[in-house]
Amino acid sequence: MKKIRVGLVGLGFSGSLHADAYAAIKDKADLVAVCDIDKEKAKMMAGCYGAKAYTDFNKMLEKEKLDAVDLCIPHHLHSKFVIAAAKAGKHVIVEKPIATTVEEAKKMIEATRKANVRFMVAEDQVHLPAHKLAKELLDKRAIGKIFMARVLSAVYDMPEDDKGWKLDPKNKGVLLDMAVHYFMILQWLIGPIEKVSAMAESVVVDKGKSDFDDNAIAIVKFKNGAIGDVSVTTVVAREPCNRLEFYGTEGTIIVDHSCEKPLMYHSVHRGMETDGWVRPEVEHETYPGYFPLAFRNEVKYFIDCILENREPEFGGKMGIESVKVVEAAYKAVKTGKTQNVK
Ligand SMILES: NC(=O)c1ccc[n+]([C@@H]2O[C@H](COP(=O)([O-])OP(=O)(O)OC[C@H]3O[C@@H](n4cnc5c(N)ncnc54)[C@H](O)[C@@H]3O)[C@@H](O)[C@H]2O)c1
Incomplete structure (x- = not known):
């Protein structure tokens, strides 16, 4: 070959x-x-x-x-x-x-x-077995009609330590660096994001002098009517956390990458009913150990x-759709108004 x-x-x-x-x-x-x-x-x-x-x-x-x-x-x-x-x-x-x-x-x-x-x-995160399983469950409608998604990604990754390039204004801040992961994953799992509002602040630099952000929360509305929030920070003084929650009319999926079995769900969907929460086996290492996988x-x-x-599947189209949400989110930060994602 x-x-x-x-x-x-x-x-x-x-x-x-x-x-x-x-x-x-x-x-x-x-x-x-x-x-x-x-x-x-x-x-x-x-x-x-x-x-x-x-x-x-x-x-x-x-x-x-x-x-x-x-x-x-x-x-x-x-x-x-x-x-x-x-x-x-x-x-x-x-x-x-x-x-x-x-x-x-x-x-x-x-x-x-x-x-x-x-x-x-x-x-990388669309290639995590836990996220692939979440997609499989959502596609099979195990949790019915999804109405809410929540994401928390909290890490320590100070740009001043060894990544000065992150402070270059062209590279914006944590909405572009971190939230972009979830704008891609959520659109892959749930569908297109239609609107976004956001707030972004910084611990590392004085916001009066720079647009850089290291803490941000974006609230999104999907075209299918579901809502969600994406909270991202790179300045926590603790173990990193990467957690996603999906709520539907017939069940819930929680993916917490700090756990050895990261995905748990329950379902009352016909033919897929669970006896309370179940935690399937998936290939995994607790975050941040999952990176090599x-x-x-x-x-x-x-x-x-x-x-x-x-x-x-994860080509230019998915890439650009996630950056469209980032751009709209930064506009929302500046204007204080919810923005349509165009
Ligand atoms: N998927 C993920 O989870 C993940 C994690 C970390 C970084 N990233 C992405 O990877 C990219 C790099 O981030 P990083 O954390 O690896 O940064 P880094 O600072 O650790 O590494 C970047 C490297 O690029 C080199 N470099 C800079 N300009 C260059 C040039 N003109 N020619 C050749 N080399 C050059 C630097 O010397 C440095 O070694 C970013 O876009 C970031 O978003 C993704």
């Missing part, structure tokens, strides 16, 4: 997880080149994975015979690098968020369409899409 030759760009937190994911599918993909502006990181990762080290993305594109490029770089670089990779005829996977603006995302979708390459947004599933999915010549 042909192996996909991959070049990985950005070797920080997410890049390391992507590299580990390629090592787990050596029968399908070869990580032949790694690139980071930090020469030491590039050398070290190249040594670990038997790849060639680069500090310049364009040079890597020029010198290596790559089939695909994997981008784990700061948000504001996503569009430029995706478009360059597409123009060079490479399949591309880019970390979430697809881009910092809807405008940029449109150009990326157009460039990858024109080049006829596979394009996928690396949203999610990233391995995600990278394998991308490579399989290339090998099997099929369009990734």
Whole structure:
């Protein structure tokens, strides 16, 4: 079988997880080149994975015979690098968020369409077995008609520690960095978001001097009538929490990634009735231990899409729909008014 030759760009937190994911599918993909502006990181990762080290993305594109490029770089670089990779005829996977603006995302979708390459947004959480099971249950209407969804994502990830790029105004704040995960997941699970209102504040920087936000709450209304809230923060002084709740007319699903069995649900839906709460077995590691599992599933999915010549489900369209909600949410923060998602 042909192996996909991959070049990985950005070797920080997410890049390391992507590299580990390629090592787990050596029968399908070869990580032949790694690139980071930090020469030491590039050398070290190249040594670990038997790849060639680069500090310049364009040079890597020029010198290596790559089939695909994997981008784990700061948000504001996503569009430029995706478009360059597409123009060079490479399949591309880019970390979430697809881009910092809807405008940029449109150009990326157009460039990858024109080049006829596979394009996928690396949203790790849609590849978590617990979230796949939640989707299966929702699709089978185990909880009837969903009327409310709630999300809490609370982590410690201070931008000033080692991720100064997060404070660059182009990268906005936690609504773009974190809430975007849930705008994508909730739309995948429930359907399109129609309206959003939001508040966003910062502990790290003085809001009077910067638009950066590290705490935000967005309230959303879905086209099917359900409502939801997404609360995200990166400044908690405790163990991280990632919890999603889904309430329907015939049951409830709770996914709490701090638990060994993260999903529990009950149902009174005909043919699916449970005797109170049930906790099915799913492959899982308690958060944040689930990262390698999610990233391995995600990278394998991308490579399989290339090998099997099929369009990734989590492509440009899902990416842009989530950034549309982010943009509307920031508008809601500024105006204090609920915004339609266009
Ligand atoms: N799916 C997830 O759960 C998840 C988790 C973390 C990060 N991310 C995403 O991954 C992206 C990167 O975040 P991170 O946390 O890995 O950041 P990071 O700061 O840990 O790593 C980014 C790396 O990119 C390198 N870099 C910067 N400019 C470059 C350039 N021009 N060419 C080559 N390399 C360059 C930096 O030197 C750094 O090593 C972000 O878009 C973020 O949203 C996703």
